[in-house]
Amino acid sequence: MISFHQVNKHYGNFHVLKDINLHINQGEVVVIIGPSGSGKSTLVRCINRLETITSGELIVDNVKVNDKNTDINKLRRNIGMVFQHFNLYPHKTVLQNITLAPTKVLGISEKEAKETAMYYLEKVGIPDKANAYPSELSGGQQQRVAIARGLAMNPKIMLFDEPTSALDPETIGEVLDVMKKLAKEGMTMVVVTHEMGFAREVADRIVFMDQGRILEEAPPEEFFANPREERARLFLSRILNH
Amino acid sequence: MIDFSIIVDHWDMYMQGFGNTVKASLLALLGSLLLGIVIAVFRIAPVRLLNWLGAAYVEFIRNIPLILVVFVFFFGLPALGVRLDSFTAGTLGLTVYTAAFIAEVIRAGILAVPKGQMEAARSSGLTYLQAMRYVILPQAIKIVIPPLGNQFINLVKNSSVLGVIAGLDLMYFGDLISSETFVTFDVYIFVAVFYLVLTVPLSLGVGFLERRLARSR
Numbered sequence: 001m002i003s004f005h006q007v008n009k010h011y012g013n014f015h016v017l018k019d020i021n022l023h024i025n026q027g028e029v030v031v032i033i034g035p036s037g038s039g040k041s042t043l044v045r046c047i048n049r050l051e052t053i054t055s056g057e058l059i060v061d062n063v064k065v066n067d068k069n070t071d072i073n074k075l076r077r078n079i080g081m082v083f084q085h086f087n088l089y090p091h092k093t094v095l096q097n098i099t100l101a102p103t104k105v106l107g108i109s110e111k112e113a114k115e116t117a118m119y120y121l122e123k124v125g126i127p128d129k130a131n132a133y134p135s136e137l138s139g140g141q142q143q144r145v146a147i148a149r150g151l152a153m154n155p156k157i158m159l160f161d162e163p164t165s166a167l168d169p170e171t172i173g174e175v176l177d178v179m180k181k182l183a184k185e186g187m188t189m190v191v192v193t194h195e196m197g198f199a200r201e202v203a204d205r206i207v208f209m210d211q212g213r214i215l216e217e218a219p220p221e222e223f224f225a226n227p228r229e230e231r232a233r234l235f236l237s238r239i240l241n242h
Numbered sequence: 243m244i245d246f247s248i249i250v251d252h253w254d255m256y257m258q259g260f261g262n263t264v265k266a267s268l269l270a271l272l273g274s275l276l277l278g279i280v281i282a283v284f285r286i287a288p289v290r291l292l293n294w295l296g297a298a299y300v301e302f303i304r305n306i307p308l309i310l311v312v313f314v315f316f317f318g319l320p321a322l323g324v325r326l327d328s329f330t331a332g333t334l335g336l337t338v339y340t341a342a343f344i345a346e347v348i349r350a351g352i353l354a355v356p357k358g359q360m361e362a363a364r365s366s367g368l369t370y371l372q373a374m375r376y377v378i379l380p381q382a383i384k385i386v387i388p389p390l391g392n393q394f395i396n397l398v399k400n401s402s403v404l405g406v407i408a409g410l411d412l413m414y415f416g417d418l419i420s421s422e423t424f425v426t427f428d429v430y431i432f433v434a435v436f437y438l439v440l441t442v443p444l445s446l447g448v449g450f451l452e453r454r455l456a457r458s459r
Contacts, residue, residue, distance in 0.1 A: 081365040
C-alpha cells in the first residue's frame with residue numbers, strides 16, 4: 001500500500017529523512033515513534049505530498065507520489081489525514097466541515113453527503129454536535145470531528161500526525177478509542193504518537209526513528225520488551241519511567 | 243451664512259452628480275474587490291510567474307497618482323483606438339487603482355489564516371483554488387473587513403477624480419454650479435455633505451459587519 005525506497009529529504013542544508021525504506025501493507029497499523037525532531041511527522045506528511053521528497057521513490061496505492069504526471073488531488077482522496085491541531089474549518093459547522101470535500105471533490109449530492117457525515121459522527125460518538133461550530137467543542141470532540149471528516153471520503157489510508165498531543169489528558173482516551181475501533185475494522189493506518197499504551201495495544205508494527213533514520217522496526221511485543229537499538233532503549237526508558 | 247438657495251436651485255444637478263458618484267463607487271467597489279482578490283491570489287499562488295505579475299501590478303499601480311491612472315484610460319486608450327466616455331474611463335481607472343490596495347489588504351488577510359487550514363483542505367483532495375474559495379478566503383475576508391472598509395471609504399472620496407475628466411459626478415457638477423453662480427464655498431459645502439451621506443453610513447456599516455462577524459466566529 002505504501003512503499004518508501006531509499007527516500008531522502010533535505011530542508012536546505014538540513015537532512016530530515018535519511019535513506020528511508022519502509023513498506024506498509026493494506027490493513028496494517030504502523031505506529032511511528034521517536035524523539036522530537038527525528039523526522040516522524042515529515043515522514044507521514046510525505047505520504048500525501050504535504051512534503052516533497054528530495055530523492056528516492058515513494059509509492060502509495062500503486063501511484064508514484066512525486067511523479068510529475070501524478071494527479072495529487074486524486075491520490076489524496078484516498079488518504080485521510082488527522083493533524084495535531086485538528087485544523088477544522090472554524091467558519092463552518094461540524095456537518096459542513098465533513099461534507100465539504102465529499103461534495104466538492106467527489107461530487108456527491110448535499111443530501112447524501114449529510115447522511116454519510118451523520119453516519120461517521122455517530123461512529124465517533126458526537127452526532128448531537130452536527131450543527132455546532134468547532135469553537136464550541138472540546139479538543140477531544142474537535143479531533144473526533146476531524147477523524148470523521150477524514151473518513152467521510154472513504155479513504156484507503158488514514159494518516160495521524162500526533163493526534164492527541166494537543167489534547168488535555170482527560171479527552172485523549174476518547175480519541176484513542178475511535179482510532180482503536182478504526183484499526184480493528186481493518187483501516188490502513190500510519191500513526192505518529194507518543195501514546196505508548198496505544199502503540200502497544202493497536203500497532204501491528206512499531207517504527208522507531210531518530211535523527212531522520214529508521215533505527216528499528218518490530219512488532220510491539222518485541223519492541224517494547226526487548227528493543228535492539230541502544231537509542232530506542234534509552235528513549236523508552238525516558239518516556240516509560242516517569 | 244450658507245446660502246441654501248444654491249442647493250434648492252440646483253437640486254437636479256446635485257442629484258445627477260450624486261447618482262453618478264454612487265454608481266461609479268459601486269461599480270468600482272465591486273470591480274476592485276474582485277480584481278483585488280485575483281491579484282492577491284496571484285501573489286500567493288505557488289506559481290512564480292503569477293507571483294511576479296501580481297507584485298508588478300501592485301508596485302506599479304499603487305506608486306503612481308490616481309489621476310494618472312485615470313488619464314491612461316481617458317487619454318491613453320484613445321491613442322490605441324479604444325475610445326471610452328469619461329464616466330467609464332474614470333470608473334475603470336478608479337477600479338484598477340483601488341484594486342492594488344485591496345490586493346495588499348486581502349493578501350495580508352490570507353497570510354493571517356493558519357497554515358494548517360490550507361493543509362487540511364488540500365489533503366482532503368480539494369484543488370488549490372477550491373481550498374482558497376471554500377476555506378481560506380471566507381476566513382480571510384473576516385480578518386480584512388476593517389482595513390477593507392478603509393479602502394472603500396477612500397474609494398468613494400477618490401471617485402471625485404471623475405470631476406477632472408468631466409465624468410458627470412458630484413465634483414463635476416459642483417464645479418459646474420460654482421462656475422455658473424460664481425459661488426464657491428457654499429456650493430462645495432453641499433458637495434461635501436453629499437459625500438458624507440455616502441461615507442458615514444459606509445463607515446458605520448463596516449463597524450456593524452465587524453461586530454457581527456466577530457460574534458459568528
